[in-house]
Amino acid sequence: xxxxxxxxxxxxxxxxxxxxxxxxxxxxxxxxxxxxxxxxxxxxxxxxxxxxxxxxxxxxxxxxxxxxxxxxxxxxxxxxxxxxxxxxxxxxxxxxxxxxxxxxxxxxxxxxxxxxxxxxxxxxxxxxxxxxxxxxxxxxxxxxxxxxxxxxxxxxxxxxxxxxxxxxxxxxxxxxxxxxxxxxxxxxxxxxxxxxxxxxxxxxxxxxxxxxxxxxxxxxxxxxxxxxxxxxxxxxxxxxxxxxxxxxxxxxxxxxxxxxxxxxxxxxxxxxxxxxxxxxxxxxxxxxxxxxxxxxxxxxxxxxxxxxxxxxxxxxxxxxxxxxxxxxxxxxxxxxxxxxxxxxxxxxxxxxxxxxxxxxxxxxxxxxxxxxxxxxxxxxxxxxxxxxxxxxxx
Amino acid sequence: xxxxxxxxxxxxxxxxxxxxxxxxxxxxxxxxxxxxxxxxxxxxxxxxxxxxxxxxxxxxxxxxxxxxxxxxxxxxxxxxxxxxxxxxxxxxxxxxxxxxxxxxxxxxxxxxxxx
Numbered sequence: 153x154x155x156x157x158x159x160x161x162x163x164x165x166x167x168x169x170x171x172x173x174x175x176x177x178x179x180x181x182x183x184x185x186x187x188x189x190x191x192x193x194x195x196x197x198x199x200x201x202x203x204x205x206x207x208x209x210x211x212x213x214x215x216x217x218x219x220x221x222x223x224x225x226x227x228x229x230x231x232x233x234x235x236x237x238x239x240x241x242x243x244x245x246x247x248x249x250x251x252x253x254x255x256x257x258x259x260x261x262x263x264x265x266x267x268x269x270x271x272x273x274x275x276x277x278x279x280x281x282x283x284x285x286x287x288x289x290x291x292x293x294x295x296x297x298x299x300x301x302x303x304x305x306x307x308x309x310x311x312x313x314x315x316x317x318x319x320x321x322x323x324x325x326x327x328x329x330x331x332x333x334x335x336x337x338x339x340x341x342x343x344x345x346x347x348x349x350x351x352x353x354x355x356x357x358x359x360x361x362x363x364x365x366x367x368x369x370x371x372x373x374x375x376x377x378x379x380x381x382x383x384x385x386x387x388x389x390x391x392x393x394x395x396x397x398x399x400x401x402x403x404x405x406x407x408x409x410x411x412x413x414x415x416x417x418x419x420x421x422x423x424x425x426x427x428x429x430x431x432x433x434x435x436x437x438x439x440x441x442x443x444x445x446x447x448x449x450x451x452x453x454x455x456x457x458x459x460x461x462x463x464x465x466x467x468x469x470x471x472x473x474x475x476x477x478x479x480x481x482x483x484x485x486x487x488x489x490x491x492x493x494x495x496x497x498x499x500x501x502x503x504x505x506x507x508x509x510x511x512x513x514x515x516x517x518x519x520x521x522x523x524x525x526x527x528x529x530x531x532x533x534x535x536x537x538x539x540x541x542x543x544x545x546x
Numbered sequence: 547x548x549x550x551x552x553x554x555x556x557x558x559x560x561x562x563x564x565x566x567x568x569x570x571x572x573x574x575x576x577x578x579x580x581x582x583x584x585x586x587x588x589x590x591x592x593x594x595x596x597x598x599x600x601x602x603x604x605x606x607x608x609x610x611x612x613x614x615x616x617x618x619x620x621x622x623x624x625x626x627x628x629x630x631x632x633x634x635x636x637x638x639x640x641x642x643x644x645x646x647x648x649x650x651x652x653x654x655x656x657x658x659x660x661x
Contacts, residue, residue: 159550166553200597207595210586215594215611224612249593251607262598262607266591273591278584297598333581334588339598340607343591362593362611390611463553470560477567481574500598505578506571 161452165459180468182421187472187520188479189414194512195480196492197407202507203336208392212245212364213373215390216380224388226359231384235363240376242368246360248346250353252314257303263314263342265349274328283308283328292348295328299339299500314342317354324348335502410491422523437535444540450533457532458525465521473513481506 169176216235218227227246236244248265266286273285273295286293296306306312306326313323330338344352355361367376370392377389440453479485484503485492589595594608 159554162553163550166550166556204595204597206582207585207589207592210589211595217611247593260607262593264591264593270591271587273584273587276584276587278581279587299598330588331584333578333584336597337585337592337595338588341592341598394610459553463556466557466560470563474563474567477571481571506574508568508571 157452158455161455162459162463165456165463168456169460169463176464179424179464180471182424183465183468183520183524184472184475186414186418186421187469187516188475189417190411190516190519191473191476191513192479192485192488193407193410193414193492194516195476195506195508196485196488196504198507198509198512199480199504200492202505207337211392213367213370213392214365214376214380215392216363216365217388217390218362219386219388224362226355226361227363229358231387232360232363234384235365235380238376238379240367240369240372240379241365243366245364245366247362247364248349248353248355249361250349250355252316252342252352254304254315259303259340261300261314261340261342263344263349263352265346266343267346278331278333280328281331283326285328286343286345289345291345292322292325293327294324294342294344294348295330296326296343297330297338297341297500298332298335300342301326301329314352316352318351321352321354322348332502335500337500339500407492410488418520421520422527437538440532440535441538441540444536450536453536454529454532457528461525461528465524469517469521473516477506477508480504 216227216231218225218231232244232246235241238244245267250263251260252263253260268288273279275285279285280295281298283295286295294312301307304312308326308328310326311323312326314321324342324344330341349355350357353361365376367373373391373393377391380387380389443453443456444450480488481504489504594610596608596610598607
């Protein structure tokens with residue numbers, strides 16, 4: 153068949169769709185809705201994974217925790233010294249951090265003691281929204297997350313008191329609030345000096361929550377992990393590469409559940425397509441019979457039907473992807489984001505950054521459009537191979 | 547004979563919409579890349595790069611640090627969905643490339659500990 157004939161059949165399919173406008177819009181809406189749902193889940197998942205992966209490069213090669221009775225416990229100074237002396241370890245930093253439950257807002261905040269040698273966040277554009285960073289050697293000052301500041305109705309210059317097991321725990325002078333670009337990571341964070349964090353969390357002077365290890369050669373992570381566990385089986389060693397697995401599992405699992413829940417919608421769309429396109433009405437059977445009678449081949453009939461579904465499918469796919477994109481990245485994925493990322497009192501308000509993978513879109517197209525195209529062909533073929541005279545009489 | 551211009555224009559319009567989505571996504575990504583220094587600076591001070599989505603079932607603010615040893619997943623008594631990753635399985639390399647020696651037995655099973 154010549155290309156020009158294909159264009160003619162495409163034009164014929166377009167006219168046929170316009171003639172059955174109500175049916176066309178119903179189909180277009182159904183396919184677009186399924187595409188929107190699937191594409192939005194994939195968009196949001198990719199964006200969340202992308203955000204989580206963004207900060208992975210800055211993380212230590214290995215994190216070591218101490219287990220006592222199978223539960224995380226504080227690390228003693230002997231263990232910290234042991235880790236620092238290990239061959240291949242460039243630096244072992246004892247970290248002090250923990251969770252503090254705030255009954256007033258019914259939320260946990262993450263209290264982090266920052267090392268004194270860390271860089272000034274105030275000098276980095278987009279890190280601090282208002283106020284300043286804490287200064288090295290300064291005690292009792294803190295920078296807090298934007299969502300937490302909004303929830304507590306505080307700002308830089310205010311003083312807050314966090315619940316602590318110690319009666320003499322210090323109060324915190326807020327000197328700054330984190331900015332929006334880092335809101336996804338810091339909405340519940342209270343960043344203060346190590347000594348203040350120790351006092352509030354009641355961590356003894358020489359102990360630490362965990363130890364961050366930087367290696368001379370990051371490729372030796374598995375070797376160092378083995379060396380640590382051979383000598384200190386009570387430790388738990390987390391290789392940086394394990395973080396990637398967690399993100400894949402966490403967001404992949406949630407996306408999988410949502411997609412599985414969306415499968416009935418896909419099935420409903422296919423049934424609708426079968427009814428409206430595939431299950432040909434008597435008038436359409438007669439139309440095909442007339443086409444055959446005036447000289448159309450079976451292939452012509454099938455192409456015309458195929459082009460009808462291609463037009464509906466392609467337009468619905470374009471509309472569905474655009475709607476999904478707007479839903480996730482312009483509107484912030486209302487309803488969907490809670491399902492994928494979890495519910496929280498201290499929810500970061502920051503928008504997601506697109507991380508659209510063409511393979512995801514190809515997957516959506518394959519899942520939705522291929523079955524959609526195929527349900528249109530078989531009944532049309534059955535109608536096209538019937539004798540035209542018999543079809544017109546019936 | 548009907549002109550094929552209308553259906554071709556419609557298909558072109560759909561392609562244009564997809565192109566506009568791709569362009570906007572690219573622009574947003576470039577914009578986010580500009581914020582990388584701030585993210586990196588803050589991230590160095592955090593225990594892990596996890597997003598601050600504290601769960602309601604368990605307070606795992608940093609799942610990447612807690613998940614490998616968690617007694618159960620998000621929902622108590624639910625099937626452990628982690629290994630399969632539900633309907634969309636994680637890439638096989640995620641498992642095969644990572645040494646999980648922290649979970650391996652410290653000595654061959656059955657061997658008595660030296661007195």
